[in-house]
Amino acid sequence: MDSSDEPDMTGVMVIEPMGNAGPYLVRAAASLGIRLYAATDERVHAGYDPWLTDALAGVCLTELADSERALDDMEAFCRTRRITGVAVCWELLTPLAALLAARLGLPGNDPALAGAARNKIAMAGAFRAAGVRAPADAVVTSVEEAHQVAASGRLGWPIVVKPAEQGGSWGVSVVAGPDGLDAAVAAAGRFTRAEPHGLPLDARVLLQSYVPGEEFSADTVVREGVPHPLPVVRKDTTAGRYRVETGHSCPAGLDPATVRAIQDTAARAALAVGVRNGVAHTEVKLPPDGRPVVIETGARLPGDDICGLVEAATGVSEAAAYLQAVTGRVPRTEPTRDAGAALRFVLPERAGVLRYVVIPEAPGTDSRIHIRPGERVPEPADSSGRVGHVLARAASVDEARALAARVVSDTRVKVS
Numbered sequence: 407m408d409s410s411d412e413p414d415m416t417g418v419m420v421i422e423p424m425g426n427a428g429p430y431l432v433r434a435a436a437s438l439g440i441r442l443y444a445a446t447d448e449r450v451h452a453g454y455d456p457w458l459t460d461a462l463a464g465v466c467l468t469e470l471a472d473s474e475r476a477l478d479d480m481e482a483f484c485r486t487r488r489i490t491g492v493a494v495c496w497e498l499l500t501p502l503a504a505l506l507a508a509r510l511g512l513p514g515n516d517p518a519l520a521g522a523a524r525n526k527i528a529m530a531g532a533f534r535a536a537g538v539r540a541p542a543d544a545v546v547t548s549v550e551e552a553h554q555v556a557a558s559g560r561l562g563w564p565i566v567v568k569p570a571e572q573g574g575s576w577g578v579s580v581v582a583g584p585d586g587l588d589a590a591v592a593a594a595g596r597f598t599r600a601e602p603h604g605l606p607l608d609a610r611v612l613l614q615s616y617v618p619g620e621e622f623s624a625d626t627v628v629r630e631g632v633p634h635p636l637p638v639v640r641k642d643t644t645a646g647r648y649r650v651e652t653g654h655s656c657p658a659g660l661d662p663a664t665v666r667a668i669q670d671t672a673a674r675a676a677l678a679v680g681v682r683n684g685v686a687h688t689e690v691k692l693p694p695d696g697r698p699v700v701i702e703t704g705a706r707l708p709g710d711d712i713c714g715l716v717e718a719a720t721g722v723s724e725a726a727a728y729l730q731a732v733t734g735r736v737p738r739t740e741p742t743r744d745a746g747a748a749l750r751f752v753l754p755e756r757a758g759v760l761r762y763v764v765i766p767e768a769p770g771t772d773s774r775i776h777i778r779p780g781e782r783v784p785e786p787a788d789s790s791g792r793v794g795h796v797l798a799r800a801a802s803v804d805e806a807r808a809l810a811a812r813v814v815s816d817t818r819v820k821v822s
């Protein structure tokens with residue numbers, strides 16, 4: 407399954423490029439003269455969009471849920487090609503990338519710590535060990551245990567209840583008092599496998615103390631253990647029981663000292679979970695004391711088109727910097743542009759069947775529809791309820807935020 411054989415080009419193996427960061431990796435690889443290979447499952451590969459299939463120099467078909475087999479298959483595949491780096495798009499597959507890079511002797515992350523970049527229980531332990539500021543937490547496997555922890559008062563109220571291994575805010579609830587605990591623990595504990603690869607998940611539930619304050623994400627490229635901070639992004643979410651993201655914007659609208667504090671905290675979080683040659687996407691909250699607290703980190707590029715947002719605002723290509731780091735080159739992370747960008751999601755208020763969605767066109771904006779008319783819109787409890795999004799670019803972030811907000815408020819969407 408190989409095409410394109412220019413002898414001078416080196417290749418990067420991407421473990422499952424089908425995902426939000428995939429198009430950015432494809433574009434960055436082309437700009438850096440890197441050939442991209444993919445490892446995936448046969449069934450998942452059958453659903454690849456043609457643009458992705460066309461962009462790949464070759465595909466290793468394996469079974470990603472079977473780590474040993476996948477490692478053997480990918481190692482054999484990479485050894486017969488000029489692969490100089492390993493990358494990954496899916497958080498749940500980041501430990502596999504660390505193990506593959508180690509087997510091949512390529513720059514990668516610390517395999518002994520890599521599990522902590524995927525599992526929020528292991529992550530809490532890694533943050534404690536490294537002294538990274540994170541919420542107080544407790545692990546439970548039943549509703550009874552959750553009530554015991556809550557009654558001890560150790561986490562206070564509200565309590566955040568979340569799955570040990572999941573993303574997209576699936577199964578995450580902010581619970582104000584004991585009454586909401588049963589439903590929240592059930593919602594968080596229901597994930598035993600992750601599609602589309604059927605990866606087995608740790609079904610334990612994590613309880614965390616609630617961290618108040620504004621929320622940001624900060625990505626970090628790391629090369630040979632040295633962190634290179636990327637621009638900080640402001641994250642807007644709903645305020646209720648479900649913290650659904652409503653948008654992102656960059657720059658974050660903070661003073662330079664606070665930006666640096668967030669970047670330093672994010673870099674320490676990345677190093678704590680073993681990121682050594684790669685990228686990390688870290689979410690932090692800024693409580694009233696002004697000292698950032700880490701909510702989570704993942705050894706992958708951001709989702710939600712944050713790569714596009716950051717590039718529009720600052721000129722920095724996170725995907726290119728990531729590919730540079732995993733192939734042992736110096737990552738380019740200096741901003742080359744001083745503009746603003748804002749992304750807003752189109753989120754209907756309730757579940758139902760999508761009848762129509764019309765996002766108006768406006769200069770300086772691009773929009774995309776995620777759910778088609780006739781398809782079901784889930785309850786707005788997590789990121790799967792997004793009908794579409796708008797990315798706005800402007801001279802300043804305030805203008806970009808206003809432009810995106812205007813387009814979303816002019817969007818016509820009907821669910822019934």
Ligand SMILES: Nc1ncnc2c1ncn2[C@@H]1O[C@H](COP(=O)(O)OP(=O)(O)OP(=O)(O)O)[C@@H](O)[C@H]1O
Pocket residue numbers: 541566568572573574575576578614615616617618621643649689691701702789
């Ligand atoms: N301890 C906490 N204190 C305050 N808010 C929290 C806490 N944990 C989670 N949240 C809120 O819930 C959101 C989702 O939680 P978290 O990031 O842990 O889950 P996730 O499924 O990995 O999310 P996503 O993939 O959407 O980033 C956070 O972005 C934040 O707004």
Ligand SMILES: [Mg+2]
Pocket residue numbers: 575689702
């Ligand atoms: Mg998160």
